[in-house]
Amino acid sequence: MRAIVYRENGGPEVLESVDRETPAPGPGEVRVRIAVSGVNPTDLQARSGAGRVAPPFAEVTPHLDGAGTVDAVGEGVGGGLLGRRVWVYMAAAGRPTGTAAEYAVVPAERAVPLPDEAGFDVGAALGVPALTAHRALTVAEDGPSRLRPGALEGRCVLAAGGAGAVGHAVIQLARWAGATVLGTVSGPEKARLATAAGAHHVINYREGDPAARIREIAPDGIDLVAEVALGANLGLDLAVLRPRGTIAAYADDGSGGRPVELNATKAMVLNARLQFLVLYTAGPEARAAAVADVTAALDAGALPVGEQHGLPLHRFPLDRTADAHRAVENATTGKILVDVA
Structure with missing residues (x-):
C-alpha cells in the first residue's frame, strides 16, 4: 500500500x-x-x-x-x-x-x-473538530453534559473564530442543540462562512466595539464561549460573559507564545469558569459521549x-x-x- x-x-x-x-x-x-x-x-x-x-x-x-x-x-x-x-x-x-x-x-x-x-x-x-466542539459545549458548571435537540435551549453560545473547523462544528452542534449562536470573525468573507454554518449573529471583532455589539444581542451575557485564541480574546470574553458563565479554551491561536493575562478580580466577581480542554486527555467517557452525540447530529443531517x-x-x-x-x-x-x- x-x-x-x-x-x-x-x-x-x-x-x-x-x-x-x-x-x-x-x-x-x-x-x-x-x-x-x-x-x-x-x-x-x-x-x-x-x-x-x-x-x-x-x-x-x-x-x-x-x-x-x-x-x-x-x-x-x-x-x-x-x-x-x-x-x-x-x-x-x-x-x-x-x-x-x-x-x-x-x-x-x-x-x-x-x-x-x-x-x-x-x-x-x-474527528478532532467535532469531538473538540462537543467537549467545549458540555463543560459548563450547570450542564448539559450531553447534546441533543433542546439541550442548550435558552442559552447563548459564542464561537470565537466561527469560520475555523472547530468553530464551524461549535456553531453547528450548538444550533442543533437549540442555543442562540454568535460567532466572532475577522472579516466579511469569514462572516459569510459563519452565517452559512448556522450562526444567528456574526460580529467582526476588528470593527467598532465588539463587546457592546454582543451585549446588544445578549444583554444578560454569554453562557458559554468556545475559545480558539485565549490570549487575544480573554478580555472580550470576560466583558460579555454572564455570571457563572464558562470559557472553554481549546487553543490559543495567534498568541505567539505570549502569556495569557487574566483579570482575576473580574473573573472572580463573575464566578467564571475557565475550562481548558484537549481531546487526548478528556478521558474515555467524555470521548464516548461525544462520539455518540456527534453521531446523532450526523444522523439528523446537522453537520x-x-x-x-x-x-x-x-x-x-x-x-x-x-x-x-x-x-x-x-x-x-x-x-x-x-x-x-
Whole structure:
C-alpha cells in the first residue's frame, strides 16, 4: 500500500511517500480502506515535534481523522462493522499509523459507522473538530453534559473564530442543540462562512466595539464561549460573559507564545469558569459521549460541510500531503482533506 511517513520531526519536507505492507488488524482492531484523510493543526504539531526530542516511533504515518470502508476485522470484533462505511478518529493517537495511507488499522471503537446520506468528506471532517466542539459545549458548571435537540435551549453560545473547523462544528452542534449562536470573525468573507454554518449573529471583532455589539444581542451575557485564541480574546470574553458563565479554551491561536493575562478580580466577581480542554486527555467517557452525540447530529443531517455550509474543502492527493500540511500552516480557511482512494 502507499503511505505517507516521517522518521524525524521537522517541517512538511520530512514527509515521504513510501510502499508498505498492508497491515492486518489485531484483536479488537479493524482495518479501514481509507478514502479521505482529514488534516488538523494537531497533526502538524506532532510532525514538528511540539516539544518532543524525537517522534515516539521509528516511523510515523500521520493524521488522526479520516473516512473509508472497513475491509477486515480482528479477533473479538463483531461482524457488524465489516463492509461498513465509517469515520475514524484519533487513528494516530498513541499509535504509529494514522490515516495518511491507503489502509489504517485502528481500535474498533475508533471506527464509527457513517449514515448512508453522509459522504466520506463529512466523515473525514469530523474527528478532532467535532469531538473538540462537543467537549467545549458540555463543560459548563450547570450542564448539559450531553447534546441533543433542546439541550442548550435558552442559552447563548459564542464561537470565537466561527469560520475555523472547530468553530464551524461549535456553531453547528450548538444550533442543533437549540442555543442562540454568535460567532466572532475577522472579516466579511469569514462572516459569510459563519452565517452559512448556522450562526444567528456574526460580529467582526476588528470593527467598532465588539463587546457592546454582543451585549446588544445578549444583554444578560454569554453562557458559554468556545475559545480558539485565549490570549487575544480573554478580555472580550470576560466583558460579555454572564455570571457563572464558562470559557472553554481549546487553543490559543495567534498568541505567539505570549502569556495569557487574566483579570482575576473580574473573573472572580463573575464566578467564571475557565475550562481548558484537549481531546487526548478528556478521558474515555467524555470521548464516548461525544462520539455518540456527534453521531446523532450526523444522523439528523446537522453537520454538513462544503462552501455552502460554511466550511470550504481544500483537496490534495496523497502524494501531496506535504502541501496539505503547508495549507494548514498558512491558515487556509476551511478544511484540508487528502484524497487517498
